[in-house]
Amino acid sequence: MKQQVTILSIESSCDETGAAVLTGTLGSKSPQFKLLSNVVKSQIPLHKKMGGVVPEVAARAHVQNILPVTQKALTDARVSLNPQPKTRKPFIDLIAVTTGPGLIASLIVGTEFAKGLALGTEKKMVAVNHMEGHLYSPFGEEFPISNSQFLNKSKAKNSKSKIEFPLISLVVSGGHTMLVLMKSEREYTVIGSTVDDAAGEAFDKVAKLLKLPYPGGPVISTLAEKGRPSIKFPRPMLNTKNYDFSFSGLKTAVLYYLQSLHPLPPTRYPTRDIARSFEEAVVDVLVTKTLRAAQEHKARTVTLAGGVAANSRLRKTLQAKCQMLNITCLIAPPKLCTDNAGMIAIAAYFKLRAGYKPKNYSSLKADSTWELQ
Ligand code: KG4
Ligand code: ZN
Numbered sequence: 001m002k003q004q005v006t007i008l009s010i011e012s013s014c015d016e017t018g019a020a021v022l023t024g025t026l027g028s029k030s031p032q033f034k035l036l037s038n039v040v041k042s043q044i045p046l047h048k049k050m051g052g053v054v055p056e057v058a059a060r061a062h063v064q065n066i067l068p069v070t071q072k073a074l075t076d077a078r079v080s081l082n083p084q085p086k087t088r089k090p091f092i093d094l095i096a097v098t099t100g101p102g103l104i105a106s107l108i109v110g111t112e113f114a115k116g117l118a119l120g121t122e123k124k125m126v127a128v129n130h131m132e133g134h135l136y137s138p139f140g141e142e143f144p145i146s147n148s149q150f151l152n153k154s155k156a157k158n159s160k161s162k163i164e165f166p167l168i169s170l171v172v173s174g175g176h177t178m179l180v181l182m183k184s185e186r187e188y189t190v191i192g193s194t195v196d197d198a199a200g201e202a203f204d205k206v207a208k209l210l211k212l213p214y215p216g217g218p219v220i221s222t223l224a225e226k227g228r229p230s231i232k233f234p235r236p237m238l239n240t241k242n243y244d245f246s247f248s249g250l251k252t253a254v255l256y257y258l259q260s261l262h263p264l265p266p267t268r269y270p271t272r273d274i275a276r277s278f279e280e281a282v283v284d285v286l287v288t289k290t291l292r293a294a295q296e297h298k299a300r301t302v303t304l305a306g307g308v309a310a311n312s313r314l315r316k317t318l319q320a321k322c323q324m325l326n327i328t329c330l331i332a333p334p335k336l337c338t339d340n341a342g343m344i345a346i347a348a349y350f351k352l353r354a355g356y357k358p359k360n361y362s363s364l365k366a367d368s369t370w371e372l373q
Contacts, residue, residue, distance in 0.1 A: 002027040005352065006036075006079060008092045008117075009345035010070065012110030013102025013130045014174070015043040015053045017065035018341030021077035023090070024349045030162050031185070033349050035141040036077035038335065038342035041065040044215065051214050052204070059105035066113050073341070082121055094358055096126040096348035098133065098341075100370030101175070107366035115361040124358030126348040131372045133343035134171045135180060135188070136350050137332040138303035139163065141342065145330075164300035164328060170290045170318070173306035173339075174200035174215070177286075178372070179243045179293050186354035190372055191293060192243025199282055199308045202247035206254050206278050210271055220275045221311050227276030231257060235285050243293050250281055283314045291321055301328045310337040 003026045011018035018040045024033030043061045047053045074081060080089045097114035100107060118125050139145070144161040167182040177199045179192035197205065200217055207216020212223075233253050236246040254274065261269060294302050302322050308314065309332050322329035336343050352358070 019073035172308035227272030
C-alpha cells in the first residue's frame with residue numbers, strides 16, 4: 001500500500017549544522033521523493049582561524065545553531081512539526097538524525113536535540129549513518145531524477161525513473177574515502193577504503209603545507225584551474241589489485257618537493273602548478289580505481305558523493321570516462337556534496353523503503369565510530 005511520509009532530518013556530525021525536510025512515497029515500485037528544504041549553517045569561518053575543526057568549538061556552535069536552522073528548514077518547506085487543524089498544513093511524520101560516525105560532542109548535540117523533538121512531539125525516529133547519507137546523495141533532491149542530474153544525457157531519456165544496478169559509488173569526504181558496490185537499493189558492500197588519509201584530508205593537509213586557508217579542497221581546486229600539471233607526483237596504490245587507497249605518501253611527496261625548493265621563500269613557490277599536479281594525481285587514482293571496480297563488477301551506474309565530489313576536475317573526469325564506457329554517471333548536486341541534512345533525509349527515506357522500522361527516541365545513541373560495512 002502506498003503511503004506518504006514527511007521526514008525532518010538533522011545533521012551535526014562535524015562542522016556543519018543542518019536540518020532538512022523531505023516528502024516521499026513509501027510502497028511505490030521505484031523511489032518517489034522530493035527535498036522540500038535543506039538548510040546548512042557552516043562553521044567554516046569559525047574554524048578557519050584555527051586552521052581546522054576544533055571539536056569543542058564545533059559542538060558549542062551546533063548548540064547555538066541547531067534551533068534556528070531547524071526552524072528555517074520547517075519554514076522553507078512550509079511544513080509544521082505537528083498537525084495544525086486550522087491551516088491543514090502538511091506536518092512531520094518522522095525525525096531522522098545522523099548518529100555517527102563523526103565528532104562525538106557534535107553528534108551528541110544533533111542526536112539529543114532530535115530525540116528531544118521526538119519525545120515532545122511523540123514521533124518515531126530513524127538513525128542514519130553519515131556515510132550512508134553521502135552514499136545516497138547522488139540520487140539527488142528529487143526522484144524520479146530530472147534530466148539535468150544525469151550527466152551523460154544520452155542515458156537520461158530511458159533511465160529517469162529507475163536506478164540501474166549493479167552500481168559502484170565513490171564516496172570521498174574529509175574523513176572517508178570509500179568504494180561501495182551496490183547490488184540493489186539497500187544491498188551494499190564497501191569494497192575499498194583508504195589505508196591512511198582520506199582524499200579530503202589530503203587536500204586539507206597539502207593546503208596547510210602551501211600555507212593556504214582551511215578547508216584546503218576548494219582553495220587548491222581554484223588555484224589548480226590556473227596551474228600546469230608540470231610536477232610528477234606519485235599515484236599511490238594505483239596498480240594494486242584491491243580497491244583501497246592511500247594518500248599520505250602523496251602528501252609527503254608534496255612536502256619533499258617543497259623542501260627541494262629551498263632556499264626559495266614560500267612566496268616564490270609555484271603554488272598553482274603544485275595544486276594542479278597534486279589534484280591531477282588524486283583525481284587520476286580515484287577515477288582509475290573507480291572505473292576498474294565498475295568494469296570488474298559490470299556496473300551499469302557509477303555515482304560520486306562527498307565533500308571532494310564538489311571538485312570540478314574530479315566531476316568532469318569521471319563523467320567523461322563513464323561516457324566512454326557507456327556507464328551512467330550520477331554525481332551528487334553540489335549542495336548535497338559537503339555535509340548537509342538533505343542527504344540524511346534521503347538515506348532515511350531509502351531505509352524506510354527497505355523496511356526499516358522507525359524507533360523510539362530512547363533507543364538512539366550517538367556513536368562516533370559507526371562504520372559502514
Ligand atoms: O563531506 P564533507 O563536507 O565532510 C566530511 O564528511 O568529511 O567533506 C569535506 C572535505 C574537506 O576535506 C574539503 O577540503 C573537501 O571536502 N572539499 C574539496 C572541495 N570542496 C570540499 N576537495 C576538493 N575539491 C573541492 N572543490
Ligand atoms: Zn561528510
